[in-house]
Amino acid sequence: MTTLYDVIVVGGGLAGLNAAYEFKKSGLNVLVLEARDRFGGRTESIKVDEYWFDLGGQWMGGTHKYLKQLCDELGVKSFPQYDEGKHVLEINGKKVYYSGNISTLNKGYDLEGLNETIQKIDELASELNPEAPHAHQKSREYDHLTVSEWLDRNTKGIDAKSIINWFCRVCVAAEPSEVSFLYFLHFIRTAGSYSLLADIHGGAQQDRLIGGSQQISEGLAKKLGSSSFALNSPVRAISQDANQCSVRTDLTTYRAKYVVVAIPPTLAGRIDYKPPMPAKRDELTQRMPMGSVIKTIVIYDEPFWRKEGYSAEAISDQGPIFICYDDSSHDDKKTAIVGFIAASAAKDWAEKSPEERKQAVLECYARWWGPKALKPRYFLEKSWKEEEYSRGCYVGYTSPGILGQCGEALRKPVGRIHWAGTETASAWVGYMEGALESGFRVSKEIKQRLTNSKL
Numbered sequence: 332m333t334t335l336y337d338v339i340v341v342g343g344g345l346a347g348l349n350a351a352y353e354f355k356k357s358g359l360n361v362l363v364l365e366a367r368d369r370f371g372g373r374t375e376s377i378k379v380d381e382y383w384f385d386l387g388g389q390w391m392g393g394t395h396k397y398l399k400q401l402c403d404e405l406g407v408k409s410f411p412q413y414d415e416g417k418h419v420l421e422i423n424g425k426k427v428y429y430s431g432n433i434s435t436l437n438k439g440y441d442l443e444g445l446n447e448t449i450q451k452i453d454e455l456a457s458e459l460n461p462e463a464p465h466a467h468q469k470s471r472e473y474d475h476l477t478v479s480e481w482l483d484r485n486t487k488g489i490d491a492k493s494i495i496n497w498f499c500r501v502c503v504a505a506e507p508s509e510v511s512f513l514y515f516l517h518f519i520r521t522a523g524s525y526s527l528l529a530d531i532h533g534g535a536q537q538d539r540l541i542g543g544s545q546q547i548s549e550g551l552a553k554k555l556g557s558s559s560f561a562l563n564s565p566v567r568a569i570s571q572d573a574n575q576c577s578v579r580t581d582l583t584t585y586r587a588k589y590v591v592v593a594i595p596p597t598l599a600g601r602i603d604y605k606p607p608m609p610a611k612r613d614e615l616t617q618r619m620p621m622g623s624v625i626k627t628i629v630i631y632d633e634p635f636w637r638k639e640g641y642s643a644e645a646i647s648d649q650g651p652i653f654i655c656y657d658d659s660s661h662d663d664k665k666t667a668i669v670g671f672i673a674a675s676a677a678k679d680w681a682e683k684s685p686e687e688r689k690q691a692v693l694e695c696y697a698r699w700w701g702p703k704a705l706k707p708r709y710f711l712e713k714s715w716k717e718e719e720y721s722r723g724c725y726v727g728y729t730s731p732g733i734l735g736q737c738g739e740a741l742r743k744p745v746g747r748i749h750w751a752g753t754e755t756a757s758a759w760v761g762y763m764e765g766a767l768e769s770g771f772r773v774s775k776e777i778k779q780r781l782t783n784s785k786l
């Protein structure tokens with residue numbers, strides 16, 4: 332007879348591992364099944380000349396309390412994101428170098444209504460319940476609109492509108508004409524505000540981790556111990572009856588009292604369930620695609636931009652890089668720029684050759700900071716759409732007509748199967764913090780059920 336685990340966790344990313352660690356601390360018998368040959372999912376750190384760079388999740392925000400706690404527990408140190416000097420704003424074919432806040436730019440840009448629109452978005456977002464955006468009385472009204480449709484009706488300045496459209500592309504990694512306005516509000520609600528998502532100081536891009544972010548997952552796996560996980564184990568099927576679940580990988584079938592599926596919804600929809608999922612859950616997994624991002628890191632021999640008074644921070648709707656930052660190491664011994672090709676541009680650029688992409692990124696930096704940008708030491712990149720067990724990033728999003736009607740199915744357990752992953756978070760959806768939060772939430776749900784069943 333095979334072992335009957337208390338809980339099997341599908342997915343060894345931050346959500347699944349954090350949940351598993353909580354189970355383990357409570358003395359439960361837990362097994363994590365991870366498809367890849369590594370932990371960390373959408374976090375992946377790569378070593379270049381003794382320094383770690385992140386090809387996936389990278390920044391720890393000022394309000395990312397669970398991530399901070401875990402860093403402290405695992406002895407992972409952080410350092411602030413460099414942002415001294417002038418930034419680039421390149422919107423609607425106009426380029427300016429600026430310091431301070433974009434909204435104060437008054438030459439050449441039509442920013443009428445930018446602050447008011449952001450304030451309005453924050454107000455509407457704050458009315459949502461982060462655990463149940465679908466429960467808001469206007470949820471379906473908001474969910475019938477895309478972000479760009481709402482902006483067309485509510486923003487005056489042409490460049491103001493383009494900046495918020497750009498924000499949607501870089502934060503959700505999907506076109507504003509694809510993203511449901513309800514989803515956009517929910518995303519902002521769980522982060523706290525538009526500026527918390529956009530900002531460095533106090534915001535989502537505040538700090539970086541020395542040694543990279545994947546070490547958090549590796550640290551959690553170490554705490555679990557090797558008898559509590561199996562790598563190279565993609566889960567293909569889950570069946571359940573009134574008493575237990577069976578979880579099938581290519582080689583083995585495991586048994587557990589409960590299962591946590593801690594993978595993006597669209598990948599969860601590729602698992603074969605017996606009995607089949609209820610209609611709303613299945614529809615949600617059919618209609619929650621992943622965003623599109625190619626992350627690039629260009630390593631240079633020297634930080635030439637710093638010497639010329641630039642921060643390496645740029646906002647562009649021309650691309651191919653839509654946003655970038657200084658990515659130098661904590662001791663400044665390895666100097667680099669991290670840049671993102673986002674939304675539909677990422678899908679188009681993914682079809683070009685690596686050499687074409689590299690050249691286009693370097694030319695983009697040369698456009699902003701001069702010809703020294705054309706001479707890197709290394710060029711690293713990762714297109715997350717190509718990853719079999721991610722199929723995109725940073726997060727699954729919804730187009731109109733799905734979150735309002737099927738939102739409840741994101742987190743509502745189906746029999747003995749519970750759902751985790753950053754998409755299910757009520758704080759910082761799409762971020763490492765959201766993944767960790769979902770792990771805590773799902774572990775509480777199952778521990779409660781195990782306690783009740785013993786009564």
Ligand SMILES: Cc1cc2nc3c(=O)[nH]c(=O)nc-3n(C[C@H](O)[C@H](O)[C@H](O)COP(=O)(O)OP(=O)(O)OC[C@H]3O[C@@H](n4cnc5c(N)ncnc54)[C@H](O)[C@@H]3O)c2cc1C
Pocket residue numbers: 341342343344345346347364365366367370371372373374386387388389390391564565566567593594595598602624626715720721723724725751752753754761762763764765766
């Ligand atoms: C380019 C990029 C930049 C980002 N930047 C940031 C940032 O700066 N700050 C931040 O906080 N967040 C950032 N994120 C987002 C952050 O990395 C994710 O929100 C977080 O890592 C998600 O964790 P998760 O556990 O929910 O999901 P995942 O990391 O996707 O974990 C799911 C795991 O399940 C596995 N899996 C999938 N299918 C199966 C299956 N059938 N059976 C078994 N295992 C399976 C996967 O291999 C994966 O390991 C970024 C992400 C990317 C890709």
